[in-house]
Amino acid sequence: MTDSIVWQLVMKDLRVAWPLALGALVLGVLSLALSPWSAAAFFVGGSVLIVSLVLLNVMLVSMSIVGERKDKVRLFMLSMPVSTTQYNVSKLLSSLIAYVVPAALLTFAGVGLLLATPLPDAFIPLFVATSVHCFLYFCVFLAVALVTDSQGWITTVIVCGNVSISFVIPGLINFTSLRGTLDAEAVVWAPDVVAFIAIELVLAAAALAISFAVNSRKTEFV
Amino acid sequence: MSNQKCLHALDAGAPLAELVGAIKRYGKTVALAGVDLDVRRGEVLALLGPNGAGKSTAISLWLGLLQPDEGEARLMGRSPLAVESRRQVGMMMQEVALEPLLRVRELVDLAASYYANPLSVSETLALTRATELGDQRYAKLSAGQKRKAQFATAIVGRPKLLFLDEPTVGLDVEAREAMWSAIRDLVARGSSVVLTTHYLEEAEALADRVVVLAKGRVIAQGSVDEIRSIVSRTHISCASALPADEVRRWPSVLDAGRDAQKLSITAVDGESVVRRLLAADDGLRHLEVRPAALADAFTELTKEAA
Numbered sequence: 001m002t003d004s005i006v007w008q009l010v011m012k013d014l015r016v017a018w019p020l021a022l023g024a025l026v027l028g029v030l031s032l033a034l035s036p037w038s039a040a041a042f043f044v045g046g047s048v049l050i051v052s053l054v055l056l057n058v059m060l061v062s063m064s065i066v067g068e069r070k071d072k073v074r075l076f077m078l079s080m081p082v083s084t085t086q087y088n089v090s091k092l093l094s095s096l097i098a099y100v101v102p103a104a105l106l107t108f109a110g111v112g113l114l115l116a117t118p119l120p121d122a123f124i125p126l127f128v129a130t131s132v133h134c135f136l137y138f139c140v141f142l143a144v145a146l147v148t149d150s151q152g153w154i155t156t157v158i159v160c161g162n163v164s165i166s167f168v169i170p171g172l173i174n175f176t177s178l179r180g181t182l183d184a185e186a187v188v189w190a191p192d193v194v195a196f197i198a199i200e201l202v203l204a205a206a207a208l209a210i211s212f213a214v215n216s217r218k219t220e221f222v
Numbered sequence: 223m224s225n226q227k228c229l230h231a232l233d234a235g236a237p238l239a240e241l242v243g244a245i246k247r248y249g250k251t252v253a254l255a256g257v258d259l260d261v262r263r264g265e266v267l268a269l270l271g272p273n274g275a276g277k278s279t280a281i282s283l284w285l286g287l288l289q290p291d292e293g294e295a296r297l298m299g300r301s302p303l304a305v306e307s308r309r310q311v312g313m314m315m316q317e318v319a320l321e322p323l324l325r326v327r328e329l330v331d332l333a334a335s336y337y338a339n340p341l342s343v344s345e346t347l348a349l350t351r352a353t354e355l356g357d358q359r360y361a362k363l364s365a366g367q368k369r370k371a372q373f374a375t376a377i378v379g380r381p382k383l384l385f386l387d388e389p390t391v392g393l394d395v396e397a398r399e400a401m402w403s404a405i406r407d408l409v410a411r412g413s414s415v416v417l418t419t420h421y422l423e424e425a426e427a428l429a430d431r432v433v434v435l436a437k438g439r440v441i442a443q444g445s446v447d448e449i450r451s452i453v454s455r456t457h458i459s460c461a462s463a464l465p466a467d468e469v470r471r472w473p474s475v476l477d478a479g480r481d482a483q484k485l486s487i488t489a490v491d492g493e494s495v496v497r498r499l500l501a502a503d504d505g506l507r508h509l510e511v512r513p514a515a516l517a518d519a520f521t522e523l524t525k526e527a528a
Binding site: 004005008012015016068071072073075076078079080081082083086219220221222 | 282285286287288289303305306308309311313315317318319320321322323324328332333335336337379
């Protein structure tokens with residue numbers, strides 16, 4: 001019954017979240033379709049793609065975690081025969097599925113687009129690293145939203161997450177092995193870029209693990 | 223954890239839910255100040271008290287949503303945090319919401335999935351007279367319809383113990399009567415109910431036992447009649463020409479007033495006042511005598527506790 005309850009909760013969340021995930025996917029696909037037409041279109045398309053991922057992240061977590069707590073839906077759920085562990089696991093799983101599926105599809109589609117069109121293939125590591133950074137932003141926001149009731153913290157994470165993207169992309173272009181190589185046709189997975197991706201993935205996993213550990217100790221929900 | 227173990231933990235005669243010396247503070251505010259309270263099998267327990275008396279805190283302790291700072295809360299003989307305990311409980315709290323984007327049928331179906339032997343969704347909707355709401359999204363329902371949907375999710379698991387926090391707020395008279403009838407049905411099937419309400423006539427109509435809380439303490443408990451008898455007063459009304467000022471000076475009369483032809487009297491010894499009224503006014507008509515209501519006792523008790 002435990003597995004079944006987690007699954008039921010995940011399905012419930014996905015039933016609510018799928019229009020959001022689909023919307024982000026459609027917006028992302030449109031932005032990718034725009035990209036090959038010109039340099040300006042490539043810039044606009046890339047920006048809209050990032051916006052679609054950020055919107056999905058913020059709206060998904062705000063609706064599924066922050067909104068559910070604010071509207072006291074969480075209180076209802078936790079007074080049912082649902083353990084805090086089941087609730088937390090289901091929230092992690094459903095949020096990850098609702099974000100990762102469209103984000104991964106868009107990332108693969110973007111890589112495919114770069115390979116299949118005259119756009120420089122050397123953009124692929126930058127594109128993947130940016131996508132992974134968006135994933136880290138999502139995981140940190142999800143982790144903070146799961147742990148805290150503070151609107152101040154939620155807002156801080158959103159602001160810092162959005163600003164971080166503006167720093168990460170130029171940072172990767174100017175301070176890693178990608179510098180001066182982005183117009184090449186060859187894909188080069190330089191060690192510093194791979195290390196950046198690996199560190200971001202570790203940080204994402206750590207954020208989720210810490211939030212899960214903190215949440216598991218909570219015994220007061222009113 | 224098997225049901226067998228659960229039943230073992232809750233042997234016959236044991237209370238379904240208990241607070242033992244429960245103290246709960248919110249900062250400097252004491253919400254419960256050492257409360258001992260139990261819920262027995264097959265009873266409807268009305269938990270009454272003014273706002274801030276500690277009723278919702280008591281229910282939150284029983285449901286495992288809060289932990290006592292001192293003392294103990296037990297549900298089905300064990301910690302309320304144990305899912306097995308809550309699997310035998312249904313809950314309808316005033317300040318919670320259901321997932322707004324789901325339809326009522328989906329919500330009841332989802333709630334049913336948490337229980338081992340739930341009612342069917344259609345049976346539940348019929349019992350709660352919410353069949354017509356089944357395909358509507360929760361967010362689109364009126365306040366009264368939301369209460370019906372919450373009631374449906376509360377009873378779908380065939381609970382042994384049902385917590386109803388202000389269940390009929392926002393319901394019209396007909397819907398309220400229907401909910402009372404459904405509650406009586408559940409009790410007849412063996413459920414126990416903990417009811418908090420500000421409608422004292424609701425407690426009078428449903429409760430086997432009343433507990434009055436004030437400032438985090440139990441200030442009175444007993445059957446409705448026992449609580450009523452705490453306040454020995456009678457309400458008398460009649461059409462009489464006697465001046466209210468004169469009647470107010472009679473022995474055992476607490477208050478007297480006039481509204482057009484109608485004289486209203488509150489007295490400690492109703493019988494002696496009625497005898498004197500009949501003797502003093504030959505033309506007295508439309509005599510009505512009413513014993514103290516639960517509301518009188520409640521007002522008196524909570525005034526004393528304040």
